[in-house]
Amino acid sequence: MRGRGRRVSPNPPGEEQGPGPLWSEPGTLLQHVAVAVLGMDDEDRICYWGPGARRLFGYEAPDVLTKPAATLFPAAPTDGTSAARRLAERGRSLGYWRVRMPALHQDGTVFDCGFRVFPVTDHTGRSVIVGLASRGDELDRVKTNLAFLDALFETCPIGLVMLDEDLRFVHLNQALADMDGASIADHIGRRAEDFMITADEGAYQRMLRAVADEGRPVVSALVVLRTPGRPDRDQVRSVSFFPLSQAGDTRPGLGGLLVDVTDREQAIVEAVAGRQRLAMLDRATARIGTTLDVDVTARELVEAAVPEFADASVVEIVEWMDEPEVFDPDLPLVTRRIASGTTLPPPAPELVGGVEHVTYPPGSTIHEMVTTGLPVRVPVDEAFTTRTVVHQARSRLLLDSGLTNLLIAPLIARGTVQGITMFGRSAARPAFTEQDLGLAGELASRAALCLDNARLYSQVQEIALTFQRALLPAALATSPALRVAHRYLPASHLTEVGGDWYDVIDLPGGRVALVVGDVMGHGVPAAAAMGRLRITTKALARQNLEPVDLLTELDACVLEAGIEFATCLYISYDPATGRARIANAGHPPPLVREPNGTVRVLDHVSGVPLGVGGFRFDTLEIELREGDTLALYTDGLIEARGQDIDVGIRTLCGQLAIAKGTLEDTADDIIAHLLPATPTDDTVLVLARISPTKGPATGS
Numbered sequence: 001m002r003g004r005g006r007r008v009s010p011n012p013p014g015e016e017q018g019p020g021p022l023w024s025e026p027g028t029l030l031q032h033v034a035v036a037v038l039g040m041d042d043e044d045r046i047c048y049w050g051p052g053a054r055r056l057f058g059y060e061a062p063d064v065l066t067k068p069a070a071t072l073f074p075a076a077p078t079d080g081t082s083a084a085r086r087l088a089e090r091g092r093s094l095g096y097w098r099v100r101m102p103a104l105h106q107d108g109t110v111f112d113c114g115f116r117v118f119p120v121t122d123h124t125g126r127s128v129i130v131g132l133a134s135r136g137d138e139l140d141r142v143k144t145n146l147a148f149l150d151a152l153f154e155t156c157p158i159g160l161v162m163l164d165e166d167l168r169f170v171h172l173n174q175a176l177a178d179m180d181g182a183s184i185a186d187h188i189g190r191r192a193e194d195f196m197i198t199a200d201e202g203a204y205q206r207m208l209r210a211v212a213d214e215g216r217p218v219v220s221a222l223v224v225l226r227t228p229g230r231p232d233r234d235q236v237r238s239v240s241f242f243p244l245s246q247a248g249d250t251r252p253g254l255g256g257l258l259v260d261v262t263d264r265e266q267a268i269v270e271a272v273a274g275r276q277r278l279a280m281l282d283r284a285t286a287r288i289g290t291t292l293d294v295d296v297t298a299r300e301l302v303e304a305a306v307p308e309f310a311d312a313s314v315v316e317i318v319e320w321m322d323e324p325e326v327f328d329p330d331l332p333l334v335t336r337r338i339a340s341g342t343t344l345p346p347p348a349p350e351l352v353g354g355v356e357h358v359t360y361p362p363g364s365t366i367h368e369m370v371t372t373g374l375p376v377r378v379p380v381d382e383a384f385t386t387r388t389v390v391h392q393a394r395s396r397l398l399l400d401s402g403l404t405n406l407l408i409a410p411l412i413a414r415g416t417v418q419g420i421t422m423f424g425r426s427a428a429r430p431a432f433t434e435q436d437l438g439l440a441g442e443l444a445s446r447a448a449l450c451l452d453n454a455r456l457y458s459q460v461q462e463i464a465l466t467f468q469r470a471l472l473p474a475a476l477a478t479s480p481a482l483r484v485a486h487r488y489l490p491a492s493h494l495t496e497v498g499g500d501w502y503d504v505i506d507l508p509g510g511r512v513a514l515v516v517g518d519v520m521g522h523g524v525p526a527a528a529a530m531g532r533l534r535i536t537t538k539a540l541a542r543q544n545l546e547p548v549d550l551l552t553e554l555d556a557c558v559l560e561a562g563i564e565f566a567t568c569l570y571i572s573y574d575p576a577t578g579r580a581r582i583a584n585a586g587h588p589p590p591l592v593r594e595p596n597g598t599v600r601v602l603d604h605v606s607g608v609p610l611g612v613g614g615f616r617f618d619t620l621e622i623e624l625r626e627g628d629t630l631a632l633y634t635d636g637l638i639e640a641r642g643q644d645i646d647v648g649i650r651t652l653c654g655q656l657a658i659a660k661g662t663l664e665d666t667a668d669d670i671i672a673h674l675l676p677a678t679p680t681d682d683t684v685l686v687l688a689r690i691s692p693t694k695g696p697a698t699g700s
């Protein structure tokens with residue numbers, strides 16, 4: 001049949017105009033809407049009856065062919081034109097007409113039906129009206145779905161796309177075009193990879209190909225990409241793709257939904273980074289300030305920052321020229337680098353660790369930071385090094401180190417800049433952010449307080465140590481009857497100075513007194529109490545008091561002075577008789593080493609510590625022979641955490657028994673073997689060897 005028609009005028013009310021653009025009719029429309037094809041001749045009789053007509057109206061072809069078309073419609077009003085006649089007339093006069101009207105099924109039921117009619121000429125030249133009919137409810141359903149799809153593509157804020165089997169754009173909405181930064185027309189016919197540029201070595205394209213070829217849908221996969229319209233901005237999209245079923249002669253492909261989740265992912269990344277910063281700050285707070293040592297505290301700050309927060313870090317203490325510590329921006333700032341660390345390869349280690357003192361010229365970035373008291377971020381470039389680094393060689397070293405940006409924070413405590421700390425990152429890490437500035441400020445604040453406490457403690461330690469050394473004897477009394485070697489070792493810088501003391505005192509009648517004592521406590525109070533006891537002991541000894549009487553007087557002195565407790569070992573030796581009288585107030589017992597190596601512990605006499613009051617002291621008298629060596633000491637030599645004091649005394653006896661060489665050598669060997677690298681208490685050791693009554697008193 002050959003089709004013919006003409007332009008139509010406006011339709012009567014209730015009737016629909018002919019063809020217009022069909023925006024969303026897919027190739028599978030006939031699969032969803034059953035279409036009946038029938039034909040009417042010039043006498044409005046049915047001359048063609050297709051299979052679809054049989055399914056729609058219920059009549060077999062022999063039952064209706066040559067019958068009036070009015071059979072397919074309910075009876076018309078007595079004064080009206082039949083529906084069949086109206087269809088035929090409109091089709092002939094308008095060339096194309098579509099309308100909804102009631103139709104009659106073979107079983108007598110009436111249903112809403114949509115018709116499209118138009119004239120054609122058959123091979124004999126006869127005019128035939130062809131009608132296409134479908135159930136009205138099925139048409140409504142499809143129209144609703146198509147309207148929904150049209151609205152979806154027009155207004156949906158989510159990117160929608162259809163790709164063919166070659167992954168070329170077939171259809172997309174404006175939201176996706178806006179995401180890509182190109183028009184819809186620019187997309188059509190081009191490949192997806194032209195607009196979604198990824199750095200995943202083809203993983204995204206392989207994913208699309210798997211959906212198209214294997215029918216595996218992908219739901220909410222995250223893809224990081226850049227587009228030609230925004231080549232300088234990373235974009236994160238959540239993408240879902242599904243295969244499009246092949247129908248008829250349509251080509252296979254896939255559909256997709258794409259959502260720009262860059263802001264969401266950035267917020268998640270920032271939230272995770274924030275939690276990581278808080279966790280790091282918590283760990284750093286626990287690690288920094290575990291000791292009252294300036295250098296250790298600085299190292300703890302560096303270890304807390306590298307490599308978790310930065311690739312390199314240094315801590316520098318300001319060396320103020322005058323007191324009070326006032327910063328003058330017009331003068332150079334001199335610092336002492338006390339800690340450094342880096343994970344970068346050379347020359348970075350030489351940069352951070354190859355200098356002890358650093359001078360920053362006026363106008364440097366360091367001066368600006370100290371003036372404001374706030375952390376700063378700076379790029380490592382020629383401008384920074386020119387302003388901040390004095391020596392050209394150091395400047396070149398910094399530029400070649402691999403560091404690309406620095407974060408510098410002041411160490412401020414009690415309103416004074418104690419120093420600075422620097423953190424550096426290489427190009428392999430993101431540059432420091434505003435949030436990193438806050439974290440660095442918190443780290444610096446914590447470290448500054450710990451450094452200040454450590455510095456103040458070191459000053460107090462130095463005062464106490466100086467005070468104690470001033471109160472200890474500058475030179476011991478000498479006697480031809482004794483050769484003496486003595487050692488005093490203060491506790492490590494991690495522990496306060498104690499109250500250990502000792503003395504060798506000349507007594508009337510050629511006798512000699514050996515004294516060792518220990519005042520409970522640490523610091524300046526213990527040193528002051530020790531000085532009082534040493535001076536008092538020396539004064540009482542020269543009054544020729546018996547050892548027990550001397551300790552009794554010392555006990556009263558301790559009580560009157562308010563000294564809590566003290567121990568004291570007092571030995572009076574008479575070379576003329578070879579006898580020694582010993583009194584002990586709670587002190588570790590003395591030892592005697594005989595020339596054959598036998599060591600005796602003189603623990604037969606002991607008493608309560610000084611300051612207890614109300615107890616008598618006893619005296620032990622022993623005979624000392626030529627070559628015997630007396631060993632007096634304080635508990636710092638024999639006590640150790642987790643070890644019984646008797647074990648320490650036995651260890652000392654063993655070292656004394658195997659001693660060879662001079663007294664000085666013996667003293668050094670004992671100290672080396674019994675004291676740890678960082679002793680926790682002061683230590684006194686006095687060795688006195690009985691000599692012939694004639695001859696010089698030496699340490700041999």
